[in-house]
Amino acid sequence: MRDTLTVILAGGRGSRLEPLTRDRAKPAVPFGGLFRIVDFVLSNCLNSGMKRLLLLTQYKAQSLDRHINLAWRNYFCRELGEFIDVVPPQQRIAGNWYTGTADAVYQNIYAIEREQPENIVVLAGDHIYKMNYGPMVEFHRRRGADITIGALRVGVDQARQFGVMQTDLDHRVIGFQEKPADPIPTPDDPEVCLASMGIYVFNAKFLYEQLCSDATDVHSDHDFGKNVIPRAIDTHTVCAYPFLDENRKTDAYWRDVGTIDAYYEATMDLIGVDPQLNLYDDQWPVRAYQPMLPPPKFVFGSEGVSSRRGVAFDSIVCQGAILSGGSVSRSVIGPGVRVHSYSSVEDSILFDRVDVGRRSRLRRVIVDKGVKIPPETEIGFDPVADAARGFTVTESGLVVIGRDEEIHPGSDALSGHPGLRIAGG
Structure with missing residues (x-):
């Protein structure tokens, strides 16, 4: 060649x-x-x-x-x-x-x-x-x-x-x-x-x-x-x-x-039992940058309060992530993500260093790098309300939050965000 x-x-x-x-x-x-x-x-x-x-x-x-x-x-x-x-x-x-x-x-x-x-x-x-x-x-x-x-x-x-x-x-x-x-x-x-x-x-x-x-x-x-x-x-x-x-x-x-x-x-x-795209293939490896981070960590178990468990089901969890009493299902969790107690993440994609506050709930959400989700925040359950808060919402109801967006606790707006945006196609 x-x-x-x-x-x-x-x-x-x-x-x-x-x-x-x-x-x-x-x-x-x-x-x-x-x-x-x-x-x-x-x-x-x-x-x-x-x-x-x-x-x-x-x-x-x-x-x-x-x-x-x-x-x-x-x-x-x-x-x-x-x-x-x-x-x-x-x-x-x-x-x-x-x-x-x-x-x-x-x-x-x-x-x-x-x-x-x-x-x-x-x-x-x-x-x-x-x-x-x-x-x-x-x-x-x-x-x-x-x-x-x-x-x-x-x-x-x-x-x-x-x-x-x-x-x-x-x-x-x-x-x-x-x-x-x-x-x-x-x-x-x-x-x-x-x-x-x-x-x-x-x-x-x-x-x-x-x-x-x-x-x-x-x-x-x-x-x-x-x-x-x-x-x-x-x-x-x-x-x-x-x-x-x-x-x-x-x-x-x-x-x-x-x-x-x-x-x-x-x-x-990628999260299926037998995914169409095989990332675990030694014969044809897909290479990437491997950040110097510790292994993922799952904190709190069955000995504590039943709803306070650091668990992940049918998900990909990258290095440096800490599931500190929060639950993750059918999701992709990027490096350095933190999911705090009593929170839940479902059918979502979290990029590097996303921080999900206590008792927050995310469903069908893509969150870009460095975003901090305040405690007791719900995203992905009401597309109209999500769009009104300034999040990008696709026609299928998928919610996207851009990189380093600041979400104020109890607020209906993103800091410095241009407001309502509906993504095409």
Whole structure:
């Protein structure tokens, strides 16, 4: 893989994930208690033997940059030609921010050319899945393809959110539509479409030519799915590579956690008895930053008052968390969280250092880092009241509290909060 360079697009704003993306880019959003979303694609790269990485950032990248320094630098040795370089927008070619996926790569073409790769793998930094990219690169080379696209079989209803491909019997792409209103199903199953995963392998020279041509097209959106790929289908060899899931479950696992509700559902998947996404897999480990914290602690038991027990059921509890007489069920508890006596947390996600006061009750709530829930506070039981207090409430009734928000005891407002906000989608 030394002649392959990997470019990871990690500048996504993630507006549909607000307020979780109020202070961070989408790839930097915590997931599963200990991880960040970007850890999954980076773990895939490392497990695939790909150690020449450019991580392209743009929107509120400080949190992501800090995470890369803490969690990932030690896996790469510059003296051996290995690196993970975080590349912010430099405006070397144009004076604007990135206008599309192709434009993001084009504006960094000098940094890419300097590494003299034969093939360039382009990945999105905000999807949850396990995949070995090595066989895909080998497939690309064997077929003599100019572009190879990672392909996932999805239902017709889901396909409207993807680029949809049609292929011949030799896996060559003969049609491509970006987010079509009426997706074309596969010949073998009218209920299924072949969707682009946003995973591409390019021949380097071909990619340079296409990016330079696209950059001068004033009518282009400068996007791989909308412009570069559809233009190449009739004149070049474009192939589809079927997704091979390293998760090793019955159904392939790939998630775009682009909305609050999708993010919540994917996180809740993790607490099942046999979760769809296996985080306890020694054969394909997902790496993350491991904070120097003590093990989780559960305080007070059956010898005390029956309702004052530090317990957790069907939950993930990270290091440094203390359940001090409070109960947790079907939830993900992040590092350093404190759940005080007689309080309860149900079907919720608590990020790092959240403090739940005595006799408080949380249900279907996502709480970002550093938030202190005052004693005797109820959240998640009345969506109208929660929205009136300034919390973000999704259409499904899920409540989200942003990072470091200050909630005053007995108050119906958040300190410095703009008030009522209903999250979209």
